Amino acid sequence: MSTREADLSPVIPIIQTNPLAWKMRQITSGFVPLNWKYGQNDKEELEYAEYNESEALCRALEHIRMVKEKGSVEERHLRTVEDIAWKSGLAPEDIDTLLDVVLSGPFAEAVKNRMLKCLIPATLIPESAVVRAFSRLCASNCSNNTKVLFCRWLIAMFDFIDGKEDMNSLYGFFFSFLQEETMSCYICNLLYLLTKRENVKPFRVRKLLELQSKVGMQPYLQALLSLYKSFCPNLITISLPPKRKFYFKTTDSIWQAAVYIVKERNHKSLLPSVKLTIGTAYSHPRKKKWNSGCIIPVPTSSHISKEEQDKEGGSSSLDVMLSGHKSFPLEQLHTFSQLLDNIQNIELPSQMCSVLKSAPLLHYLNCIQDETVWLRLYYWMSQELKEGCTWCKVSNYTSEEEFRKFLDIIISAQCFLQEGFPSSEAFLYKSLPLWDGVSCRAEYLQLLSWIPLGNFSEIKPLLCDSLTQLFFTSSIYHKCSVLYSLKQLLQNWLLWHAMEVSVKPTRSTSADTPMIALNSVSELISYVGWLSTIALRLESNSSFLLHFILDFFETVSDMYLNYNLPLVMMFPRGVFYPALLTSDTIALNHLCYIMYRYRVNLTAAKENELIRQERLKFNKTYQEFNEYVTALVDCLWTSTSFEKDHYLYIDPQILEKTKIREYKRSLNLINHPALLPYSIYFLLQGWPAEKELSLSSIQKKKWNWYLDYLLLEELHGLHLFMESSLNIADSASSAHTHPANKRPKTCISEPV
C-alpha cells in the first residue's frame, strides 16, 4: 500500500503563489479559468506569456482524445493537463471528458494513472461522469491497479459528486467488486459512504458474512457491517471492540489538500462533508460497570421496529424488505438541516437518554407530543442521578468529576429546552438534606434554578428547610451562589408565566393558573427577602453579598413591565437601608436604579385593571415605595433624614455626641460615604490650584457641575432616579439656591 501512496506524490507540482494570478482569479469567478498572464519575473513562466489556460486545456484534451495507439501521447499535453488541474482544478465537463478518455483510451497504465490522479475538481464532479466511468471500468479490462486508483479517487472526491442517486442504483455493481481481494478495503469504504437503508438486503448480509469468514476481523468490514446493523438490526448484529477509532485508512490526503487549495484559490466554500461516525460511545474512557451511573449512550435506532412489534414474532427479514419503511437512522442525524429534511421519518432512539447529547434530537423532542418520551427519560434520569450522586453514596462507581460532568449535560439540556426535568427536581428535593454544600456546588445549584413553576407552598417544605439551614451556615460565596440561583429561578418562572399568558388565550385551561403563579412568585420573593435580610446581618453588610441581593431585586422591580406579571413587590427594609447606607458606590447606584425601575413599573401598573381591582393589596406596595423614595431623597438631597418623623430619626442629643459637624448633611450627595471620593476628586480635578479642599463649596453652579460629573462617572442609576423622582423645576434657577436650603419638589406616587 505504501508504494502506491508514495507514487501519488511526485505528480504534484509546486503550486506557485502569484499575486497577479491571485487577483485575476478573484475577478473571474466562473468555472472555466479565463485568460490570465503569468507573472513577469518568473523565467519559466515567461514562456507561457499570453498563454490561454482554457484553450491550452482544450487543445491538450483534444489531443489526448485523438490518441489512437499506445505510447503516442505527447508528454507536453499531458503536462499541460496536469499543471492546470493541480493549479486551478478542472471544470465539470473537463472531468467528464478526461474520465471518459482515460478509461476507454489506449494508454499505458502509467499514463492512465497519471491522468486519474489529476482529476481535481474545480467545483463539482458530475454524477453522470462517474456513472459512465464506472460502467467503462466494468466493461473494459482495466488493471486492478487502475480500478483501485479509481476507487480511491471516488472515496476522496465523494463529497464533490453532485448527486448520489444514480450511483446508488449501481450499488449492486459496486458490491460485486468486493470479491476482488485487493479492492475490498476500498470498496467497503465506498459502500459505507453510499449505503442507504434500502440497499441492505439479506443476501448482501450473507455475502458480507462470507467475506468476514474469509478475511476475518477487518476494520473496514466491521465498519460496513455496523452500518448495516444500524439500518437493519433485525438482520445482523455486531458489537465493535471498544478501542478502535479509525475503521478506514485515511483518505488520500494529497488529493484532499489539492482540492482544498483549488477551492481556496477559486474562493469557493468547501462543501460540508457529512460522514458517518461510528459509535464513539463504544469507547468509554475507563472500563466501568455495566449499570454504573452517568453513562449517556449515543442515539441508536431501536432494535425492534414498531411493525414487528405488532406482528406475532416470526421471521422478519422478508417483511423488512417488503415494507416501505423508510425511517431515518439516528446514527446519521447530526445537523439541524438533516432533522428538517427527515422530520417525518425520525425514529425515536432506543434509549431516550441519548437525546441529552444530541441537539437535533432535543429539537425534535421539543415538538413532539408523546408523554411516554418524557416518562422514559424520567425513569432513567431518576435512577442515574441517584446512582451517580456522590454524597448520597448509593454506590461508589462514579467520581465527583464524572457526576459533575453528568450534571452539566443535564443542565445544558434543560437550558436548551428551557425547562427543568421533573426527575432532576425530585432528585434535588431528595438529595438536598444530605448535601454538604460544597461538592458540585455550581452544577447542583443550577438544578435549583430549573425547578418548574408550581405551587410554592408545595415546594417550600421540600426545598427551603434544608436550603435555609445550609445558607445560614455556609460561607459568603455559598450565599451568593444560592442567591444567584434563586434569581435565575425567579427569571425562569417569570418567563414561563409570560409564555403561558401569551399562549393561554388560544387554549381553554383553568383560570386560576395565573393566580398560582402570582402567589408562588410573591412567596419566592418574600422568602429571598427574608434570606437577604438575615444574610446581610450575618455578613455585616458585605457589599459583595449586597450586589447579589440587589441583582435579585432588580429582576423583581421590573416584573410588571418585563414579564407582564401583575405584581409589584418592594424589597424589605433590611435590604433597602443597608444599601442606602453602604459605603459602596456601585451598590448605592444600583439601589437608585432599582428605585427608578420601581417607579416606572408602579406608574405603569396604575393603569392595570387587575391591580385596580386589588387596590388594597397594592396600596401597601405604594406606601412602601413612597417611604423608600422619601428616605432616599431625604438622605441624598434634602439632608433631612435625621429630623423628626423621618425613618432614620435619631435623637439630636445622641447625634451631638458623635461630634460630627453638620451631621445633618453627612449623608447627602457630597458627604455620603459612598460618594465622598467622587466629591473630593471632583474638587481636585476642577480646582487643582485651591489650597484648601472645602466640600461645602460645592454649591450653586458647582453643584450642577458636580451632578454632571457624577453622570460622567457612569453613575447612571443615580441620574435616572434623580431625573424621575426629583423635579428640580429649572436647573438654571435652582443653581441660585443651595440645594439643602431649597427642598426640591419631589413627585411621589400617591396611593391609587
Add this chain to the structure above:
Amino acid sequence: MDSSNVPEFTPKHGVPPRLRDYFTGASPFQRQLASVRKQTPFGQTPSRRKIPQCSPLQENIDPQKIAFLLHKQWTLYTLTPMYGFSYTNLKQYSTLLKCFLAAEKQKGLAVEMGEDFNFKVTFSTLSGIKGTHRDPAAFLVQIVSKSQLSSKNTEDKVVWTGWFCSVHGDSLLENVPDDFTCLPLFLANGAESNTALIGTWFQKTFDCRFTRLTISAFSLSWMAAMWTSCNLEHYGTATELLWSVPCSPQSLDISYAINPEDAKALWDSVHQTPEEITQEEVDLFIDCLCSHFHRHFRINLSATRLVCVSTSVASAHTDGKIKILCSKYLIGVLAFLTELAIFQIE
C-alpha cells in the same frame, strides 16, 4: 407509512403542553410529576404490613418451576418500567438476545440473525407469580448451553437464569401508561458477566435501567419479624441473624442463631394485632433478641449493624442477595421485595 408510527406534531401552538401544563394535568405522566412534589423527602415506609399469606394465584404455578426458583442464591436488581415490551414477542426476543450475546462474546465479528450457536436463550412466562390479577406476568430468561454431544440423553446445562416479577406492584402501576411493563424486581443467578450483557441488552431494547437492590438493616429487621411470624409445619434451618461490627482491618461478624420454635414463641408474645405486623412489634422483637444477647455476652448488638437474616422461609443479605427456601411463602417474600424495589425506583 403507518400513521401511528409518526409522532404527532402540533404546529398550532408553539409550546407543547407537557410540563408547562402543570396545573391542569390529568394524564398519567402529569400525575406522576405531581407526585414528585407530594413526596416527603425520603418517602415514608408503611409502619404496618400484612403477614405474608399463601396466595391463591400461586396455585397456577407449575411446581417444577417453583422448585427451580427455590434454594438458589439470587442477586437482586430493581428495574424501571420497560418500554415497548410485549409478551407476544418472547420468541423474537430470544433470537435477538442470543445474537446479541454471540456478537458481544466474539467482539468485532458480525453475526447473522437466526444463526445457530452452541447456546440458546429461552424466554418463558411464570404464570401465577403475581399478587393480584393486575400484576403483569413474571417471566424467566435462561441461557442454556447445548451439549456438544449429539445424543439427546445428555441434558442441556443452564448457565444463567434471571427472572422479572412484580407482586402487589400496584402503587407503581397506577401512574404508568400502557406502553410500559412494570416488573420492578429482577433476580439473577449466574455469572455476573452474563448478567451485565443481558442487562445491557434489556436496557438498550426496552429503555429501562437496572440498579442493584440493597437491603437496609431496617428492612432486614422487618424480614426477620415477618418470616418468623410465618406458620410452618416443620422448620428446616435455625433462625440466624448476622450482625456486623465495623472495625478495621476486617469487619467482625457476630452470628446469632436461635431455635426457630423459640423465635416463633418470642414473636407470638410480642405480636398483638392479628394479620398485621406493626413497626413497634418489629422493633420490640429485635430489641428482645438484642437484650437477650446482651444479658449473656455483654455485647450490645444495637450498636452494630444487621447484615443478614436467614430463616426457614428465606434468607437475605444486606448486599442484595436472597435465597428463598419455602414455596408456601414465595409470594409473600416477593411482595416485600417488590415493595422495596418500587421504593427505590420512585
